[in-house]
Amino acid sequence: MAPLYPFSAIVGQSEMLLGLTVASVDPSVGGVLIFGERGTGKSTAIRALAHLLPTMKVVDGCRFNCDPAKPADLCGHACGKQGGRPKTGEIPIPVVDLPLGATEDRVVGALDLEVALSRGEKRFEPGLLARAHRGFLYIDEVNLLEDHLVDLLLDVAASGENVVEREGLSVRHPARFVLVGSGNPEEGELRPQLLDRFGLSVEVTTPKDLKDRVEVVRRREAFERDRDGFVAAWTGKEAAIRRKIVRARRLLSQIEMPDGVVQRAAEICLALGTDGLRGELILIRAARAVAALEGAKVASVDHLRRVAPMTLRHRLRRDPLDDVGASVRVERVLDECYAA
Structure with a gap:
């Protein structure tokens, strides 16, 4: 490959x-x-x-990638035939x-x-x-x-x-x-x-900064000339991001979510008029994940603000009287909520 x-x-x-x-x-x-x-x-x-x-652990021989750590979720096909504690393996x-x-x-x-x-x-x-x-x-x-x-x-x-x-x-x-x-x-x-x-x-969007455009072209050309060499040069940074994700997964369940952060999430969604409560739930989960990535023990309103646009822009109702885009509407409400 x-x-x-x-x-x-x-x-x-x-x-x-x-x-x-x-x-x-x-x-x-x-x-x-x-x-x-x-x-x-x-x-x-x-x-x-x-x-x-x-990589992730799977039941050895299972064609459905079943998680051996969750017996209740095993598929009952290859998993159910092994009996007792199933053999495990690791796959990407x-x-x-x-x-x-x-x-x-x-x-x-x-x-x-x-x-x-x-x-x-x-x-x-x-x-x-x-x-x-x-x-x-x-x-x-x-x-x-x-x-x-x-x-x-x-x-x-x-x-x-x-x-x-x-x-x-x-x-x-x-x-x-x-x-x-x-x-x-x-x-x-x-x-x-x-x-x-x-x-x-x-x-x-297409980069508007000249230096960014030049750097994109330069890196892509280097990759096309020598793919193996280019990938090898970035191995260290790839490993660093992988370690960061693994650590964040381990910390995720330990991240505290203060009532004030939950209230701010509800205030933002209420001001935007999002339907249902899925917006608040995803907003809180995304903020917790960002806190875990940064190694923080407590999720903050700053974490909330960082993920609010990507969490909420596609949940807004169309407003025929407002000709600005969804991203602008979210940023406008964020400015109002965080200024209060």
Whole structure:
């Protein structure tokens, strides 16, 4: 496999990198939606994430990436046949691509025809959802995804389980993943139901600073000339970010969330008029993840402010009387809340 561009070598795009890192620390924040112009490093960053993340423990021989530390969540297929304490192994955290033209069978899984024809046995062939369990499911041009696949993803994302009932098969297995989507807003919008499933929404733009543009070109050219050498030069920084994520995961459950921070989150969402309480919940979780990344013991209102735009901009109702963008509306409310 050809070397991929390092995550740590990406120039600028701090909001995108922070959003992906936060989702890596705490998958419960939900997915990450990355919208922006072409050629701004969206796909590069997501694919680079696969090589940055640490490994994870799985039940040895399980095709569904089951977690041996959670017996109640074991799939009951290869896991259930081992008996007693299952054997374990380690694999890289999966980052699975879901192509726009993928069939439903490829996504959810289907009957293994080769086994059925050669042995006369009914055997389930896991799909992309099984491979993505406990990892990341990436959809490029997510705003162009076909409606029937959108409906399927919504069902699985809500339940955390994939259920397949077809061709005499009855299979269910855990399917919990971080949904990552990228796209160009000029090519269409997402359905509101799918948009709401993304915990974070980050915006990427073409760099306006001359030095940044020059540095992007310089690094990309160096990478294309000598991929192995370029990747080797960034190994230290990649390892440092990996250690930071591992430490943050360990600290996450210990981070205190003061009542004042929770109240500020509610004030911000109330002022913006977001629907439901998902905005507050994701805002608090993202702030806690940032605190863990920084090694803080207590989440603060400053952590809250840093993640508020990416947490809330896609949750705003359209206001026909306000011609400013969602990001401006969020920043305006933040200025008012933090000035009070």
